[in-house]
Structure formats: C-alpha cells, structure tokens
Amino acid sequence: MTAGVAETPGIEARGLVKTLGGKRVVDGVDLVCHAGEVVGLLGPNGAGKTTTLRLCHGFLRPDAGTVRIAGYDLATSGDDARRALGVCTQDDTFDGDLTVRGNLAQTARYFRPAIPAVSEHIDRLLEQFGLDEFADRRPETLSGGYRRRLMIARAVVHQPKVVFLDEPTTGLDPQARVGVWELVARLRSEGLAVVLTTHYMDEAERLSDRLVVMQWGRIRATGTTRDLLGDVVGEHVVVVPSGNPGADRVEAWVRARGGRPSLVLSDWHLALDAAGLAAFVVAFPDLRYEVRPPTLDDLFLSLAGEERLQ
C-alpha cells in the first residue's frame, strides 16, 4: 500500500444535506473516520444520526454533499465504495430462511471481487465472534446478544475497510454489551474505520477515540470526550438536592447568570465553568451540594434542555 492510499480516510463525508418530508433532517454534516479509529456519533433522538449513516451507506441520496468511502465517491463509484463498506443496521435484517453460516456465506456472495477461500474465512469469523456452536441454527433462535454478533459478523464478512454500527448494543443485557464492545475493539485493532451511533454514554466514552455530537441535524460539537464536555457542558457539574434548605434560590441564581439548570429526579444539575463555580461557592456558603466532573449524560441532558427551549 502506498503512503497516499494509507492516508485516505476510511470515510469522508462533506457538507451532507437531506430534507425528508419537508424537514431538513441533516443540515451540512461533515464526518471523517480514519483506519483504526472509532468515531462515536451521538445525539438525542431525532438529531439526524441514523439519517446521516443512511446517507453515508447509500440508503438515502443526499440533496447536497459528498460521501467518499476508502477514497471512492459513493455517487460516482458506488460499487467500489460499497465493496469497502460494511453496515450493521439498527434492526436485525438477517435472512430468516438461512442458517447463521448460510447468512454469512450468502452475504459474501453479494460482494465482488469475492474474498478468497471464503469457506475457511467464514469458519474463522464464526469462531472469532463466538458463533461456531450456533453455525447451523436459524438466526431467530439466537439470543439478542448473539443476533447482534451475527449482524456485526455479517457486516465484516467481505473484509471491508469501514464499518457502520447503528446502535449495536441497544436492548442488550450488560454481559452481551461487553461482548459487543470487545468485538468493536477488535475491529479497531484490525485497522477498520468504525463509526458507531449509541445512546449509552459509558459506551461512547469507552469505545470512541473521537465523538461527534449531533443536534437538529447539525454537528453540535466534535472532539475527544474531555474536550467536548468542556465545550458544551462546562468544566464542573454542581448537584444540589432540591429539598436542601436554600436550594430554592439556586434556580433563580443560575437563570440570572443566563444559565439553564436541569432538574433530574429531585436534584438540580448546574453546569459551570471555573469562574461560575467560584461565584456559586461565594453565593451559597451554607448550601450542601456536590461538585463532580461532567459526563456525557450531562451533555445529553444539556442538549435535550436546549431542544425543549426551541
């Protein structure tokens, strides 16, 4: 492989725009993911994550913008672009008339050039994904976790350079989720560019090298978890139980500073920078509260709060 090819991003989407049903659901989105990198695409429901992925794997045609997969333009060199791409959709979309092994073998037939020694390759894949003992069973007889494994194995059966995982762990129990995490880590270590969407903050933090946060069809923030939390949420989160004496003044204090406190169960959550925290400490010397670093949950709550105000 030449240096030039090695530097080509696995996926490079620029200026994606899509209007569906009169609403602009994706509005100028850029998405880049390099080989050996995991990019987490985050955002509240309806932010445009799945539509962005669907534009990137050709289910939808963008109104504007370009998508390049391994350097191939999806619009003009669709066949080459699709050869380099694996997709694990949100829903299970395997072929119910075929066995687990049959699903992998049949999917491999949907790609050209075909991979060499496909039968041995599928045996290896079944073993790596822990599916070998279910190879001759129908997919619908598997548990949720193993179905997801099959979906991911199917997405990489043709040895793509890029893989999209749309909410790969939604609905799985904790043990199955960890199993999927290990698979994602393996795909990254094998040099694939991995783009995943998720609602789980711990998952996004743990798996992603870089996060892209979407809101209202646009990129709201991008960067490492730490950078991103500082940009959108603030450096500190102050948690004040609303029943505490003096807590009733907290909301008014935050609003006077132009902030928006969010009430989670019965606690006020305030995102503050260093100066804000210092001012808070001075303003409420007798209040009992907790200060903690922000998490991606705070980011989501903050975005959801902005959405309610729209």
Added chain:
Amino acid sequence: MNRPFRSAVEWQSRAILGRHLRVHLKNWHTAMLPPVCEPLVLLLAFGVGLGRQMTALQWEGRSLDYLAYLGPGILAYTAFMTSFFQSLFSAFMRMRYQKAWEGQLTTQVRLEHVVWGEALWAASMATAYSVAVCLVLSGFGLAGLLQLHWEWLPVVVPMLFLAALAFSSVGLLFTAVLPSIDHMGLPFFLVIMPVGFASSTYFPLPDVPWVAALAQVNPLHHLAEGLRWLLLAGKPTWHLAWAMGLCGLLLFALLPLDLRLLRRRVFGDV
C-alpha cells in the same frame, strides 16, 4: 438499454436469484408438491370429472373435449398465478416482515437488483411450475386422454417465462403499494382471481361485445388462446404475438414504476 433494465443482467440480480433458488432447493421435497399436485387435481376434477358430464365444447368452430380445452388453459393460468404468488405474497413477506431486503441492500446489491431478482425469480418459478404442468399433461397423453403438439414446447417455455416476468411486474406494483399483509386479499380476489379465470383459461368467453373488447387488451387471454392453437392444432397464431407484445408493454411500463414506488417505500425517499 436504460438503467432499470440494464440492472436485470448485472451480477447482483443473479446473486439475488441464486439466493431464492438456494432457499427453495433446501425445501425441494415440500416445494415439489404444489406444482405437480395442483394441476393434477384441477385436471382430474374439472377436465375429467366435470368434462365427462359435458357434451363436446365448441371452440373456434371445432368440437373439443373439455379436458383438451382446459389443458393449455391451465398452462397459461399456472404461469399467471405462480408469478403473482411469488411477486406479491413471497416478495412482500421478504420486504416487510423478514427485512431480508434491507439486509441485502447493505451490500453491493442495489434496490433495482433486489426488485429484478424478485421478478426473475417469480418468472423462473412460474416457468418451472408450467413445466410441471406439461409433465402432468403428458401423463394424460400417455393415458390416451389428451393429444398435444409437444414439438412446440421449445417455443412455449420461453413465452411462458416472458409472460410470467410481465405478470410479476404487476405483482410487484401491489407489493409496492399495499399497506399490510391484511390488504393482500384486495388485489387477489378483486383483480388476480377474476382475471385468472375470465381469460379463456377455464371456459370460452361469452360472445358479448364489451367482453370481447376487454379480452383484446388482456395478455392472459391471448396467451391461453395462443397456446391452445399451438398445442391442440399445431398452429402459431397472432394471439401469441399479441400476448408477447402486451407482456412487453406491461414490463416496460410497470417495472420502472415499481422501482420508483419501492424506493419510496423501502428508503422513505424518492
């Protein structure tokens, strides 16, 4: 060749066709029953059972046994019905409930290949079922009940394939627009079954001007009559040319429309 029709001969359409064949062959022992048993039962019940109660039937100035009339009719009817069953019922299940289409579309296979794969599969199944009907008919021949001009078989089979391909484009149109499986009865009982029976397949059409006018634009009527002339009298007629022309027209008009409607349905987009 424009885009929708060029996709028919691309490797991805063959890969989808191969998938359907592979799944079908896995269940060959149960899959073999309908194509053999259905015409056998129909020919015995109507052709022999009902036919014995009838005086000879008048067709184009000839006197015919009902079994002889029915044989070519069942051949056309089988191609018609099998194609609809596959392109409507089976394709709808794969699209809507099994989500197999969506899985196929995450590969190098595009929607036009999936749709062509379904159409080619419906036509292949219809042709295979029709060949099974020919076997049953030849059995009646061996029993001395029916004499047909089998030398025309190499012409008959490709024509049945083309006709079935055209019928599948109608089936896929319903697949594209029907909201749910519960609505499947509407096209089946209101369109497909009435057309299937009232197309010179099971009985000669009454001599009524509007019926005769409708029959002129009905490809199944021309197919049944054309096959009847060919297999009973050994004579190719303009019916076959009409049948192929109308089928070609159906295919060229409907398949691009099917693709457009299915694109909207599957992707939620135009």
